[in-house]
Amino acid sequence: xxxxxFKYTLKIVxxxxxxIFWTFAFPLILATFFFLAFSNITSSESLDIINxxxxxxxxxxxxxxxxAALQELSDESSDDQLFxxxxxxRAEAEQLLESDEIAAYxxxxxxxxxxxxxxxxxxPTIFTSKSNIDSTIVQSxxxxxxxxxSIITTVLQENPAALKDLAKAxxxxxVDQSSSNLDYVMIxxxxxxxxxxxxxxxxxMVAVNQLLADMSMSGRRIAISPARKSTLVxxxxxxxxxxxxxxxxxxxxxxxxxLHVDFGTHLPLIIxxxxxxxxxxxxxxxxxxxxxxxxxxxxxGLILAITMFGCxxxxxxxxxxxxxxxxxxxxxxxxxxxxxxxxxLYSLYYYDTFDRYWGNIITLVIISFVMISxxxxxxxxxxxxxx
Amino acid sequence: xxxxxxxxxxxxRNKWVILMYSAILIIFSVFSLQANESTVxxxxxxxxxxIINHDAEEGITKSLVDYLSANNNIxxxxxxxxxxxxxxxxxxxxxxxVEIPADFRDxxxxxxxxxxxxxxxxxxxxxxxxxxxxxxxDVANQYLATAASSGTQTVDEATLIKNLETTLATEVxxxxxxxxxxxxxxxxxxxxxxMNYPLLVGCIYIxxxxxxxxxxxxxxxxxxMGGVTPEHVNRILLAANALFALALWLSYVLISFVVVGPVxxxxxxxxxxxxxxxxTLCATALAFLIANLLRSxxxxxxxxxxxxxxxxxxxxxxxxxxxxxxGVVAAAHILPSYWYISANDLITTLETFTxxxxxxxxxxxxxxxxxxxxxxxxxxxxSHRRK
Numbered sequence: 001x002x003x004x005x006f007k008y009t010l011k012i013v014x015x016x017x018x019x020i021f022w023t024f025a026f027p028l029i030l031a032t033f034f035f036l037a038f039s040n041i042t043s044s045e046s047l048d049i050i051n052x053x054x055x056x057x058x059x060x061x062x063x064x065x066x067x068a069a070l071q072e073l074s075d076e077s078s079d080d081q082l083f084x085x086x087x088x089x090r091a092e093a094e095q096l097l098e099s100d101e102i103a104a105y106x107x108x109x110x111x112x113x114x115x116x117x118x119x120x121x122x123x124p125t126i127f128t129s130k131s132n133i134d135s136t137i138v139q140s141x142x143x144x145x146x147x148x149x150s151i152i153t154t155v156l157q158e159n160p161a162a163l164k165d166l167a168k169a170x171x172x173x174x175v176d177q178s179s180s181n182l183d184y185v186m187i188x189x190x191x192x193x194x195x196x197x198x199x200x201x202x203x204x205m206v207a208v209n210q211l212l213a214d215m216s217m218s219g220r221r222i223a224i225s226p227a228r229k230s231t232l233v234x235x236x237x238x239x240x241x242x243x244x245x246x247x248x249x250x251x252x253x254x255x256x257x258x259l260h261v262d263f264g265t266h267l268p269l270i271i272x273x274x275x276x277x278x279x280x281x282x283x284x285x286x287x288x289x290x291x292x293x294x295x296x297x298x299x300x301g302l303i304l305a306i307t308m309f310g311c312x313x314x315x316x317x318x319x320x321x322x323x324x325x326x327x328x329x330x331x332x333x334x335x336x337x338x339x340x341x342x343x344x345l346y347s348l349y350y351y352d353t354f355d356r357y358w359g360n361i362i363t364l365v366i367i368s369f370v371m372i373s374x375x376x377x378x379x380x381x382x383x384x385x386x387x
Numbered sequence: 388x389x390x391x392x393x394x395x396x397x398x399x400r401n402k403w404v405i406l407m408y409s410a411i412l413i414i415f416s417v418f419s420l421q422a423n424e425s426t427v428x429x430x431x432x433x434x435x436x437x438i439i440n441h442d443a444e445e446g447i448t449k450s451l452v453d454y455l456s457a458n459n460n461i462x463x464x465x466x467x468x469x470x471x472x473x474x475x476x477x478x479x480x481x482x483x484x485v486e487i488p489a490d491f492r493d494x495x496x497x498x499x500x501x502x503x504x505x506x507x508x509x510x511x512x513x514x515x516x517x518x519x520x521x522x523x524x525d526v527a528n529q530y531l532a533t534a535a536s537s538g539t540q541t542v543d544e545a546t547l548i549k550n551l552e553t554t555l556a557t558e559v560x561x562x563x564x565x566x567x568x569x570x571x572x573x574x575x576x577x578x579x580x581x582m583n584y585p586l587l588v589g590c591i592y593i594x595x596x597x598x599x600x601x602x603x604x605x606x607x608x609x610x611x612m613g614g615v616t617p618e619h620v621n622r623i624l625l626a627a628n629a630l631f632a633l634a635l636w637l638s639y640v641l642i643s644f645v646v647v648g649p650v651x652x653x654x655x656x657x658x659x660x661x662x663x664x665x666x667t668l669c670a671t672a673l674a675f676l677i678a679n680l681l682r683s684x685x686x687x688x689x690x691x692x693x694x695x696x697x698x699x700x701x702x703x704x705x706x707x708x709x710x711x712x713x714g715v716v717a718a719a720h721i722l723p724s725y726w727y728i729s730a731n732d733l734i735t736t737l738e739t740f741t742x743x744x745x746x747x748x749x750x751x752x753x754x755x756x757x758x759x760x761x762x763x764x765x766x767x768x769x770s771h772r773r774k
Contacts, residue, residue: 017685018685018686018688018689021689022689026689026692026693029693029696029697030696033696033697033700033701034700036700036701036711036712036715037700037701037705037706037711037715038706039712040710040711040712041706041710044709044710045509045510045511046509046510046511046514047510047511047514094564097564098564100736104561123560124559124560125559125560125561125562126559126560126561126562127561127562127564128429128561128562128563128564129563129564129565129567130563130565130569131429131430131431131432131563131569132432133432133511133512133515135429135561136431136432136515137511137514137515137518139429139431139559139561140431140515140518140519140522141518142559143522143557143558143559144518144522144525146557146559147522147526147554147555147557150553150554150557151526151529151530151550151554154530154550154553154554155533158546158550159533162532162533162534163533165532165533166529166532166533168532169525169528169529169531169532169533170498170500170528170531170532171524171525171528172503172520172521172523172524172525172528173500173501173502173503173524174502174503174505174517174520174521174524175502175503175504175505176505176506176507177504177505177506178476178505178506178507178508178509179473179476179477179506182476182477182508182509184477184478184479317415318415318418319478319479320478320479322478323474323475323478323480326474327471327474346477350473350477351473356470
């Protein structure tokens with residue numbers, strides 16, 4: 001009886017084209033979109049060489065400090081190159097700025113009254129079209145060059161003999177302890193895994209609907225047959241779990257081998273998370289199938305809505321959402337299966353310790369167990385006055 | 388009238404879909420457009436930074452904290468919760484973490500150049516924060532070097548701080564050459580670019596649902612028997628669908644006045660409205676084409692999502708086009724959404740509205756109209772062949 005029902009559940013589910021589209025094809029399509037749209041984000045956020053122009057006037061030619069400093073920062077052979085500098089006339093600089101070819105241009109002007117600063121009597125002004133990060137960096141660099149002039153002035157005033165000691169000054173001692181796994185786009189792919197695990201609930205629901213007397217004709221026939229209902233339900237659930245795992249595995253293979261998504265190095269733990277995440281999805285589907293008395297369409301709509309809302313809270317439409325909920329309403333995300341799956345994968349990718357991962361796994365197991373218990377309870381000894 | 392009533396009834400049955408996607412547009416616009424002060428003077432970008440200070444906040448340590456606080460947005464995080472700090476970095480709540488060691492002040496003044504530990508997100512803002520930190524430490528070290536050479540045994544901290552702060556107060560004037568209120572215009576562009584998604588979903592979903600309902604075998608037989616000609620029914624359906632698309636467009640435009648704000652009353656706003664109108668025509672034509680291609684109502688949901696999400700991801704409705712990989716942008720040229728979104732981006736960077744400056748925008752709008760014509764022709768050919 002078990003194998004018979006197992007086989008027919010597989011057939012029923014696999015012939016439902018819409019269901020197969022949503023659980024097999026849609027996540028792959030979405031992953032491809034994510035990949036195409038997001039693959040450049042992280043690199044476009046890291047500091048790039050900024051296009052800059054300098055007005056090549058007399059004041060500029062006279063200023064040793066600025067010329068030397070900018071030449072060093074624009075050196076193409078250096079790893080620290082920050083600017084790609086053009087030396088042009090004022091009119092050309094304005095033209096370049098207007099056509100967005102440069103972030104800003106620098107103009108040095110002889111100052112009439114600024115005589116206290118013998119090292120650099122020129123006053124720099126930056127012209128830009130936008131208040132953005134590029135122009136802020138230009139400002140910051142030009143200020144730090146101007147500071148050198150200020151330092152020399154101050155030292156000359158207070159202790160001219162110490163001028164030679166400036167060269168002996170230590171460099172800033174900054175120890176960078178940044179993690180290398182900081183690519184937040186990964187969260188998008190993780191929510192995709194969460195989504196497909198929970199979408200699997202629809203498969204479980206379709207399978208269970210076949211056995212419910214109020215949902216289908218076959219359910220009515222089964223209800224009056226002498227077959228053991230528990231065997232039938234168990235067979236249907238095993239078959240849908242199997243299909244679900246195939247869908248999850250397919251997505252994982254696609255993400256890892258085609259899109260090269262980084263899941264960290266703990267493969268067995270990732271597989272365990274996928275197994276338990278899928279179980280939670282299945283439990284959700286069965287819970288809604290057995291406790292909600294409504295049409296099949298409403299039930300599917302409900303699973304989709306719960307899954308998408310869960311994924312939204314887990315950061316699928318913007319990772320800021322996950323952080324906001326994690327910090328302000330932690331309980332909501334601690335009970336949200338989509339977030340538990342996402343967070344589990346995140347903790348394997350970003351954290352060195354496993355406490356957080358196991359916390360997510362245990363919560364998922366408890367939630368699944370509770371949902372399955374409620375389903376079993378409501379499935380037992382069902383009676384219908386009329387159908 | 389009967390046909391139109393039937394159209395309204397189908398629309399009413401699917402109102403939740405339209406409301407849901409409209410809500411997404413509003414939520415995302417409000418969420419990601421959190422009011423930045425709109426200004427026409429230069430505003431330096433301030434990175435989000437967290438300081439963990441293990442030293443007493445006195446002397447040079449206090450100077451450092453003050454300097455970082457003035458040039459960054461300080462975010463307070465619980466210093467004793469390493470997970471909270473790690474999460475804040477990963478989800479970009481902060482760009483940079485600065486950890487000042489105990490005894491920083493004493494070690495620094497003794498010339499031991501103590502290390503500052505940092506963690507960064509590696510993006511533009513983090514680079515800027517690191518520049519700020521380096522600037523402070525370099526200048527401080529230079530004054531320390533000259534102070535140490537002045538012969539006295541102990542460094543005069545007060546003078547050092549005074550000189551340091553004078554130097555760091557060096558300001559370079561930044562002038563904005565453009566009078567454009569870029570902040571408000573960016574908001575407008577974001578809203579109108581994002582509109583690509585709900586507009587496509589709304590048009591395709593509703594038009595396809597209505598057309599397929601009328602193509603139902605029983606219904607089309609009944610229409611064939613009735614007094615009105617099928618052409619008449621088609622004309623009314625066409626008008627009803629167009630009316631719906633325009634109503635949807637009009638409500639999104641009205642919402643934009645609330646969400647985006649006063650900039651919508653400018654010429655920029657007017658052109659954005661015009662460009663979205665042209666795109667609405669194209670979306671309706673595309674919806675007709677898709678409705679003609681579809682055979683089963685089960686497929687509507689899937690195709691709607693794939694087309695709308697695909698166009699939105701690949702053409703820069705969700706992620707700015709400049710962040711997309713070049714190959715994706717090149718491929719996106721075959722989609723009308725690309726021309727709509729780049730028209731919007733062109734409009735919001737226009738400084739003057741002359742025939743010359745508007746030419747590229749008009750060209751883009753003409754391409755969208757050409758797409759609309761193409762879709763209509765193919766849809767008509769298909770529907771003729773079916774008859």
